[in-house]
Amino acid sequence: MVTKRVSPGKKTTRRKATATAAPELTDSAVIVVLESVQTVTAASMGIEPDFRRQLVAAEAYFLAERRGFAAGHELEDWVAAEAVVDSRRQRMQVA
Numbered sequence: 001m002v003t004k005r006v007s008p009g010k011k012t013t014r015r016k017a018t019a020t021a022a023p024e025l026t027d028s029a030v031i032v033v034l035e036s037v038q039t040v041t042a043a044s045m046g047i048e049p050d051f052r053r054q055l056v057a058a059e060a061y062f063l064a065e066r067r068g069f070a071a072g073h074e075l076e077d078w079v080a081a082e083a084v085v086d087s088r089r090q091r092m093q094v095a
Helices: 027-045 049-066 074-094
Strands: none
């Protein structure tokens, strides 16, 4: 026969100390920030926002293609593509 052992004291559990982390940005919040920056950048550079978006989308596609379309880097590709497009536009305006 098997008997169950019961300890005479109360069982207590320790709570893990939770580190206060910064709240994560939601996708929609990131998009709002990026769109506001894009609008300001496009307006200051004298380019239609839709045309700039098409250029950035094409550049982001090529960046993703070079990386083998590995998932999880979409935002990085988009931000890098924006930098490339804006840099090219600045060089063209200076020339």
